[in-house]
Amino acid sequence: MSAGRATQPKPEIQLVPAKPQHVPELGRICYEAFKNIAESHGFPPDFPSAGIAENVIGMLVARDDFYSVAALVKGRPVGSNFLSLSDPTSGVGPVTVDRSVQGNGIGRALMQDVIDYARRNKIQKVRLLQDSFNMGSLSLYTSLGFAVKDAAALMQAAPGKPDESVRPVLEADLPAIDELSRRIYKTSRRNEVGVAVAGGFSPLLRERHGRVVGYYIPGVFGHGVAETEEDALSMIGESARLLPPEAALFFCPLSQAGLYRNALKAGCRAIKVMTIMAIGPHEPPEGVWMPSVLY
Numbered sequence: 001m002s003a004g005r006a007t008q009p010k011p012e013i014q015l016v017p018a019k020p021q022h023v024p025e026l027g028r029i030c031y032e033a034f035k036n037i038a039e040s041h042g043f044p045p046d047f048p049s050a051g052i053a054e055n056v057i058g059m060l061v062a063r064d065d066f067y068s069v070a071a072l073v074k075g076r077p078v079g080s081n082f083l084s085l086s087d088p089t090s091g092v093g094p095v096t097v098d099r100s101v102q103g104n105g106i107g108r109a110l111m112q113d114v115i116d117y118a119r120r121n122k123i124q125k126v127r128l129l130q131d132s133f134n135m136g137s138l139s140l141y142t143s144l145g146f147a148v149k150d151a152a153a154l155m156q157a158a159p160g161k162p163d164e165s166v167r168p169v170l171e172a173d174l175p176a177i178d179e180l181s182r183r184i185y186k187t188s189r190r191n192e193v194g195v196a197v198a199g200g201f202s203p204l205l206r207e208r209h210g211r212v213v214g215y216y217i218p219g220v221f222g223h224g225v226a227e228t229e230e231d232a233l234s235m236i237g238e239s240a241r242l243l244p245p246e247a248a249l250f251f252c253p254l255s256q257a258g259l260y261r262n263a264l265k266a267g268c269r270a271i272k273v274m275t276i277m278a279i280g281p282h283e284p285p286e287g288v289w290m291p292s293v294l295y
Contacts, residue, residue, distance in 0.1 A: 001168035002205065006157065010105065011073040011078075011101060011103045011104055012014070012045050012073065012074075013071055013072070013073060013078075013104075013105070013106055013109050014071070014072040014073070015071055015072075015109060015110070016069070016070055016072060016186065016195060017060070017068060017112050018057075018060075018061045018068035018069060018070040018080050018082075019063060019068070019070070019097055020058070022061070022077045022080070023054060023057050023058045023061055023094065024054060024133070025029055025076070025077045025086075026054075026057045026059045026070060026077050026079075026080045026096075027050060027051075027053045027054025027055070027056075027058065027059075028050050028053070028054070028146075029077070029078070029079060029080070029096050029097070029098045030047070030053040030054075030056070030057055030080070030094055030096040031045070031047050031049070031050040031052075031053035031054075032050070032100070032127045033096040033097060033099060033102075034046040034094070034096065035047070035175055035228050036049060036099055036136055037129070037133075039120065041134075042132040042252055043131075043271070043272050044271070046220075046267050048246065049052045052063060053282055054060050056094075056294050057080065058119055060082045063274075064084050065084065065085045065086040065191070065195065066083065066084055066085060066136050066220060067082065067083040067085055067114065067117050068080065068081075068083075069081050069082075069083050069110060069114065069117075071109060071182045073101060073112055073132070075107075075110075077093070077098075078097060078098040078099075078100075078101050078106060079096055079097035079098060079106050079107065079110055079250065080094075080095070080096060080221070081093065081094075081110035081111065081113065081116070082094065082095075083113050083118065083126075084147075084192070084294055086189075086191040086192045086195060087125075087187065087189050087190065087191050088123075088125060088187055088188055088224065088295060089125040089126075089127060089186050089187045089189075090118055090123050090127070091126075091127055091128060091131075091292065091293075091295040092111070092114055092126060092127070092294070092295020093128055093193075093294060094126040094293075095107060095110050095111060095126070095294065098111070100204070100277040101269050104237040104261070106134055107137075107140060108140060111141070111144055111232060114126075115144060115279065118279075123150065123209055124131040124281055125187065125278070125279075125280045125282070126146075126278065126279040126280055126283055127149075127276070127277065127278045127279075127294065127295030128146065128154065128277050128294065128295065129251070129274040129275065129276055129277070129291065129292075129293050129295070130269060130274060130275045130277055131272065131274055131275075131295070132151065132200075132272070132273045132274060132275050137277065140212070140222065141277055143276075144279075145279050146277040146279050147277060147278060147279070147282075148275055148276070148277055149255045149277060149278050149282055149284070149285075150254070150255050150275075150276040151253070151255075151273055151274065151275050151276065151277045152251040152252060152253045152254060152273070152274055152276055152291055153251065153252050153254060153260065153270045153271070153273050153274075154220070154249060154250075154251055154269060154270070154271045154272050154273075154274060155214060155249065155250055155251070155252050155263060155268045155269060155270050155271060156245065156248065156249060156269040156271060157218070157236045157237070157239055157249065157268055158237065158266050158267030158268045159237060159240040159241040159248075159267075159268070160233070160234065160236070160237020160238060160241060160266065161237070162201065162238075162241065163206075163234050163237065163238050165206050165207055165208060165234065166205070166206050166234055166235050166238040166271040167204065167205060167207070168202070168203065168204060169193065169196075169197050169203040169205050169215060170197070171194070171198075171210060172222075173205060173215075174194055174197075176189065176211075176212040177212065177215045178190035178207065180212065180213075180214070180225050180227075181193075181213060181215075181225055183286075183287070184207060184225040184226075184227075184285055184286060184287035184288070184289055185223075185225050185285050185289055186283040186285055186286070187283075188286070189220040189223065190275070192223075193215065193217065194269070195216045196218070196222070200220065201217055201218075201219065201221075202217070202218055202239065202242070202243060203215060203216065203218075203222070203233070204216050204217075204218075204235045204238060206226065206231045206235050208231075212230075213226060213227045213228070213231050214226030214231035214232060214234075214288070216232070216235040216237040216239065216242055216290065217292075218248055218249065218250065219226075219247055219248075219249055219250075219253075219273055219277055220249055220292065220293040221292050222250070222288055222292055223289075223291055223292040223294060223295075224250070224290040224292075225249075225285070225287060225290070226287065226288040226289075227287060227288065228286065228288060229256075229258055231288065232288045232290065233259075233262060233263065233266055234252055234261060235281070236263070236266075236268070237266065249271075251274070251290055251291050251292065251293070252267055252268075252270075252290060253276070253289065253290070254273070255293065256288065256289075259288055274293070276291060277294070278295075
């Protein structure tokens with residue numbers, strides 16, 4: 001019998017609510033974890049710096065409409081996960097684990113924790129987007145009950161010509177936006193759009209003949225719906241004209257071949273493909289839709 005390599009005991013994991021004092025370390029972990037997996041497959045990092053990742057984690061920890069959980073080992077933060085709570089459908093992520101302790105079941109524990117929270121609070125629809133090249137997370141999420149529903153390309157938007165039919169979303173527009181979301185996306189995202197308006201996240205809408213026919217929040221945490229591809233592309237082009245490139249990003253479902261094709265013709269560039277996964281009831285959207293990194 002050969003001696004082999006000694007087996008290291010798995011660390012004892014403590015799951016606690018993520019707190020502001022955890023944010024600097026959780027931001028570093030988030031940046032390095034995403035950077036490592038992306039660069040190992042030849043893709044650019046999701047966050048350009050640890051500081052930006054820390055800002056995102058800090059924002060999620062501070063928000064009342066997100067459930068946040070941190071994993072501790074010997075009192076040290078080693079990972080985190082989040083669940084959006086603003087609307088009937090909840091989105092998971094970002095979930096990240098310190099590279100030094102990956103492979104010890106921490107990611108599974110963090111994912112199971114948010115799933116359990118959703119079940120305790122009778123949240124039936126839970127969704128996420130997963131990097132298609134990350135086979136480990138695909139297997140993990142599938143084993144926990146998620147099912148693949150679609151795929152979406154993360155795209156760099158290209159500036160369009162000035163379009164007077166596109167304007168910023170106002171609070172008074174929320175009822176019309178909610179109607180569009182329910183009709184096209186098959187779920188309400190009214191509160192999420194309201195937070196984007198109040199927080200200055202540059203949501204846009206398009207009007208035709210005095211009627212709202214689409215809305216769009218730029219960026220990976222943004223989303224949008226529209227009645228036609230032209231409506232969607234007008235808002236995307238206007239966002240890229242007004243915003244810096246790092247903010248002018250959007251997801252295009254690959255099941256919408258026409259939108260994807262026309263976005264490429266307009267000069268938009270595909271960065272990577274992510275898999276849309278869901279637990280619970282899932283009614284496919286009808287019309288033109290653009291998910292966020294949450295759902």
